[in-house]
Amino acid sequence: MVRSATTAEFRADLHAWLDVHEAELAPTYRGMGTLDEQIAQMQRVKAILYEADWMRYGWPERVGGLGGAAALRTELGASLAARDLMDPGHFSLVEVLAPTLIDFATPALAAEVVPSLLNGSEMWCQGFSEPETGSDLSSLRCRAVAEGDPSTATQWIINGQKVWTSLAHFSDRCVLLTRTGPPDSKHLGITAFFVDMDTPGITVRPIEMINGVREFAEVFFDDVVVSTDRILGSVNGGWAVAMSILPFERSSCFWQRIAYLYQRLQALTRLSEPTDRNAEIIGNAFLELHALRTRSRSTQHRLAAGATLGAETSIDKVLVAAGEHAVYNAARRLLHNTITLDDTVHGEQWRTEYLYSRSATIYGGTAEIQRNIIARRLLNLGDER
Amino acid sequence: MDPDESELLTATVRDALAHAAPHASTGSAIDALLAELGWSDMLASAPSEAISIVFSCLGYANAASSALDDALLDALGVDALGVDAARCVVLPARGTDPPARRDGDRLVVDGIATVRAETASEFVVVVDGAAFGLPAASVRVASITGIDPRSELHRVQFSGPLPKRLQELIVERSADWTTVVARAHHALAAEMIGVNRAMLELACEHALSRVQFDRPIATFQAVRHRLAESLVAIEALGAAVDAATEEPSPILAMLAKAIGGRTTRTVAAHCQQVLAGIGFTTDHAFHRYLKRGLVLDELFGTADDLALAIGRTLMSEGSVPTLVEL
Numbered sequence A: 001m002v003r004s005a006t007t008a009e010f011r012a013d014l015h016a017w018l019d020v021h022e023a024e025l026a027p028t029y030r031g032m033g034t035l036d037e038q039i040a041q042m043q044r045v046k047a048i049l050y051e052a053d054w055m056r057y058g059w060p061e062r063v064g065g066l067g068g069a070a071a072l073r074t075e076l077g078a079s080l081a082a083r084d085l086m087d088p089g090h091f092s093l094v095e096v097l098a099p100t101l102i103d104f105a106t107p108a109l110a111a112e113v114v115p116s117l118l119n120g121s122e123m124w125c126q127g128f129s130e131p132e133t134g135s136d137l138s139s140l141r142c143r144a145v146a147e148g149d150p151s152t153a154t155q156w157i158i159n160g161q162k163v164w165t166s167l168a169h170f171s172d173r174c175v176l177l178t179r180t181g182p183p184d185s186k187h188l189g190i191t192a193f194f195v196d197m198d199t200p201g202i203t204v205r206p207i208e209m210i211n212g213v214r215e216f217a218e219v220f221f222d223d224v225v226v227s228t229d230r231i232l233g234s235v236n237g238g239w240a241v242a243m244s245i246l247p248f249e250r251s252s253c254f255w256q257r258i259a260y261l262y263q264r265l266q267a268l269t270r271l272s273e274p275t276d277r278n279a280e281i282i283g284n285a286f287l288e289l290h291a292l293r294t295r296s297r298s299t300q301h302r303l304a305a306g307a308t309l310g311a312e313t314s315i316d317k318v319l320v321a322a323g324e325h326a327v328y329n330a331a332r333r334l335l336h337n338t339i340t341l342d343d344t345v346h347g348e349q350w351r352t353e354y355l356y357s358r359s360a361t362i363y364g365g366t367a368e369i370q371r372n373i374i375a376r377r378l379l380n381l382g383d384e385r
Numbered sequence B: 001m002d003p004d005e006s007e008l009l010t011a012t013v014r015d016a017l018a019h020a021a022p023h024a025s026t027g028s029a030i031d032a033l034l035a036e037l038g039w040s041d042m043l044a045s046a047p048s049e050a051i052s053i054v055f056s057c058l059g060y061a062n063a064a065s066s067a068l069d070d071a072l073l074d075a076l077g078v079d080a081l082g083v084d085a086a087r088c089v090v091l092p093a094r095g096t097d098p099p100a101r102r103d104g105d106r107l108v109v110d111g112i113a114t115v116r117a118e119t120a121s122e123f124v125v126v127v128d129g130a131a132f133g134l135p136a137a138s139v140r141v142a143s144i145t146g147i148d149p150r151s152e153l154h155r156v157q158f159s160g161p162l163p164k165r166l167q168e169l170i171v172e173r174s175a176d177w178t179t180v181v182a183r184a185h186h187a188l189a190a191e192m193i194g195v196n197r198a199m200l201e202l203a204c205e206h207a208l209s210r211v212q213f214d215r216p217i218a219t220f221q222a223v224r225h226r227l228a229e230s231l232v233a234i235e236a237l238g239a240a241v242d243a244a245t246e247e248p249s250p251i252l253a254m255l256a257k258a259i260g261g262r263t264t265r266t267v268a269a270h271c272q273q274v275l276a277g278i279g280f281t282t283d284h285a286f287h288r289y290l291k292r293g294l295v296l297d298e299l300f301g302t303a304d305d306l307a308l309a310i311g312r313t314l315m316s317e318g319s320v321p322t323l324v325e326l
């Protein structure tokens, strides 16, 4: 049973609870902490919230949830981001991956594993991109072969490589896209697997990102044996699995990111001299965030009213990137020498976040890919040359 | 108003304005048409929604009108009808400050007004929390040609003894300039949605029909991305105006207007580039929208003015409020 009737009441109850438990939830490190500290903090917070039921609202009962609208978990994520209790990017993997398991795994598997993701005892990653497969996801090559006849096989053997897999080296499981059709079968020959990261034959090599953080990794698969009941969706039906992530990524995750951006712009506002130049920069960044927030809100209202989200969320995606750039460009212009020369924890945090913010036009479909989609699907401009 | 009702009303107003052949129609003809459509009843029963719908349709049709006077008088609680003709509101000549000030027991007014300036019985100004009515005969009115003569604006000036307070005659309440500004911001932002949608439609039509290098220019990614960028800006503006419509508040309206100004610059620039030579002529409709957009950005504060004002407020309060919730 959900304890509050409306989203607004839920939000109020949640904030009251978070106020009371603030000390217990707060990170123990100063500034942003190391990646290991951040992950430990997130898992600790998830465990506390699961224990107190907050992490269970908005998730179906068959996977350990307490039911209620998905908007409830969106509120939770946004509240945590607004209070700086965990990194919204790391937390968003819950929102991206749990629904995939709920919709595409066998009910038994979903019931077994989803609670562990929610309660902070596990982390999962998303293995889509490959060295030669970025924007054109349908060209992926990491191969899965059935042992024997594919229709009766109980096991599959996976060989290949993934890259830029966020938090792979912290993860217990991976939602993995593989090629199961002929090499040129594009999106019709892809199968999704739910793979345990401790399966023999998997090697993870962390990669240092542009901001010095080892947040993503290369993942190598060398004769990795996975049982058939770990297939998500159907054989050669992996494209639908990949695409199903979109509505969650483009609603709930965005709302959490947006909450964080408001919090950062507020921090920036308090750190800056109140000159007209600075006010104009802050004002303009705020316009970007407001445009983004109102758009995201109307998208989520449509989702809650039963709409299927599609190409129009490319607009939300472009606006999120614009908002992210606006806040951190403002930081660069307002905090003199902080991003470039300040070695305190304060400088380190702004520097790390500034550099990370550049990825907003890259991951989850690049800015150009979004514009291609908008042109073809929303403006009906036909195909490119 | 539920979504179906508002869609129906939008279609009705849009079609009526389209049939009136707006490119040849005058502000007073549009006013007559709005009256026929029941504009004043709409405004009385659901002001926010009526404004959002009617102004975006006006923008789309590139129509001049005096609907803004009605919207602002409604916000002031002043009857739109004066003694023997409609009242006309004096708008700021620049920014959001009231266009009138007291100088001892005299009143000095320098502002602009809609097409209603030509027929008004009385000009309404707000000074120090009170609305005053200036008899039309005492006001100097000159029509403005400017960049967009079709917007039919007028320069309005007055200097003389303080006239009678209006609300003593009409309603018992103070005239709040903030409410007037919020109304104007909301209406103008909605009008900009229409202006921008029209520009984007013209540019998309052109992109699909214009052939160069043996194919429609819509097949070139550089062209497609400009048009996509325009749609993103317009949809964001639409969401900001919706938020201001749902909850009439000065800050939400001001944000919508500021976003409107920015959107108009983005969309106009991209669409003008895509339309290229043909869009550079007065034969093509684009120029009317470009010019209207420039005028609308100017009225009640440009995007730059408003961004600065908002930024100052955020800095002095040390807070960046989220304003809208799920």
Ligand SMILES: Cc1cc2nc3c(=O)[nH]c(=O)nc-3n(C[C@H](O)[C@H](O)[C@H](O)COP(=O)(O)OP(=O)(O)OC[C@H]3O[C@@H](n4cnc5c(N)ncnc54)[C@H](O)[C@@H]3O)c2cc1C
Residues within 6 Å of the ligand: A125, A126, A127, A128, A129, A130, A133, A134, A135, A136, A163, A164, A165, A166, A167, A216, A359, A362, A363, A364, A365, A366, A367, A368, A369, A372
């Ligand atoms: C921080 C971060 C985290 C990530 N996390 C994950 C993860 O957890 N799991 C995962 O699977 N992947 C992850 N990725 C990878 C990400 O999904 C890819 O980087 C992204 O899909 C783009 O692919 P690419 O880098 O190969 O660029 P490419 O596809 O090679 O593109 C290079 C450039 O060409 C442009 N381009 C490509 N095609 C077109 C076209 N048709 N029209 C116009 N321009 C085009 C692109 O926009 C881009 O500017 C992550 C990336 C980053 C930066």
